[in-house]
Amino acid sequence: MRYLGKHLILELWGCDPKALDDQEGIEKMLVDSVNACGATLICIKTHKFSPQGVTGVAVLAESHISIHTWPELGYAAIDVFTCGSHVEPANALKPIREFLKPKHLEVLDVKRGIILEEGK
Amino acid sequence: MRYLGKHLILELWGCDPKALDDQEGIEKMLVDSVNACGATLICIKTHKFSPQGVTGVAVLAESHISIHTWPELGYAAIDVFTCGSHVEPANALKPIREFLKPKHLEVLDVKRGIILEEGK
Numbered sequence: 001m002r003y004l005g006k007h008l009i010l011e012l013w014g015c016d017p018k019a020l021d022d023q024e025g026i027e028k029m030l031v032d033s034v035n036a037c038g039a040t041l042i043c044i045k046t047h048k049f050s051p052q053g054v055t056g057v058a059v060l061a062e063s064h065i066s067i068h069t070w071p072e073l074g075y076a077a078i079d080v081f082t083c084g085s086h087v088e089p090a091n092a093l094k095p096i097r098e099f100l101k102p103k104h105l106e107v108l109d110v111k112r113g114i115i116l117e118e119g120k
Numbered sequence: 121m122r123y124l125g126k127h128l129i130l131e132l133w134g135c136d137p138k139a140l141d142d143q144e145g146i147e148k149m150l151v152d153s154v155n156a157c158g159a160t161l162i163c164i165k166t167h168k169f170s171p172q173g174v175t176g177v178a179v180l181a182e183s184h185i186s187i188h189t190w191p192e193l194g195y196a197a198i199d200v201f202t203c204g205s206h207v208e209p210a211n212a213l214k215p216i217r218e219f220l221k222p223k224h225l226e227v228l229d230v231k232r233g234i235i236l237e238e239g240k
Contacts, residue, residue: 004190005197009127011232042167045179055184057177059165063188064177068203070124070233077125077232079199083188108230112131112197113190 004113005063008089010078010096014103020071023048023056025099030058032095033065033080039087062087076100081112124233125183128209130198130216134223140191143168143176145219150178152215153185153200159207182207196220201232 019025027046034041040061047055052072058065063081070076078096080089097105139145147166154161160181167175172192178185183201190196198216200209217225 004193004195005188007129007197009230009232042175043165045163045165045177047162047179049181055162055179057165057179057184057186059167059175059177061169063175063197064186066177066184066186066201068125068183068201073124073233073235075124075233077127077183077201079201081186081188081197081199110129110228112129113193113195115193 002115002117003111005081005083005111006089007110007112008080009108009110010080011106012076012078012100012102013074015074015076015100017071017074019100020069020074020076021052021054023054026054026056026067026069029095029099030056030065030067033092034058034060036091036095037080037082037087037089038091039082065092122235122237123231125201125203125231126209127230127232128200129228129230130200131226132196132198132220132222133194135194135196135220137191137194139220140189140194140196141172141174143174146174146176146187146189149215149219150176150185150187153212154178154180156211156215157200157202157207157209158211159202185212
């Protein structure tokens with residue numbers, strides 16, 4: 001089954017609350033994740049909310065990586081969406097786990113743009 | 121069941137190929153979508169690929185909206201991820217459909233950050 005994009009939906013609970021509120025650290029984690037995947041960064045944007053929480057998006061030549069955090073709940077929602085066979089989104093898991101230290105991690109693996117070949 | 125984010129995963133096929141390759145038009149569609157949802161735009165970034173295709177991400181005070189297009193296949197992958205009860209991601213569908221004119225649209229509705237209350 002051919003498809004255009006690999007999209008990992010990550011639910012992280014029990015993360016380090018300080019890391020979840022660390023805008024610079026999250027930006028570095030995004031860059032590390034982009035590199036780990038073998039992707040090409042076009043630009044990155046992070047935003048710190050008051051009183052807490054960070055949003056970050058890395059725009060890639062191969063789609064995007066996003067994060068939204070709730071430090072008060074120890075929760076982060078991350079999406080790693082890549083296209084192209086030279087990029088492996090699962091490789092982003094290592095830098096993400098190292099930085100956020102989630103006690104519990106769920107991964108939903110969604111294929112985007114599925115193309116059914118004739119006869120299948 | 122309480123949750124933190126509403127995430128609509130949209131698969132659009134049979135779109136207008138010109139619209140899929142129209143960077144300015146896609147940027148306007150993203151802004152219209154943000155407004156339709158009742159969300160607050162922090163920043164927007166679009167990128168045009170050679171020979172074709174556009175990526176766009178709108179970073180919101182309430183998470184993000186992203187689009188990646190394949191004009192040669194008439195396909196777009198869109199994610200509308202919002203948090204907060206004042207924002208309704210489904211309202212983004214109207215400006216998206218009006219601009220891209222998909223012949224076929226699939227919607228996957230994913231709740232992010234589900235919090236189980238005690239006793240449930």
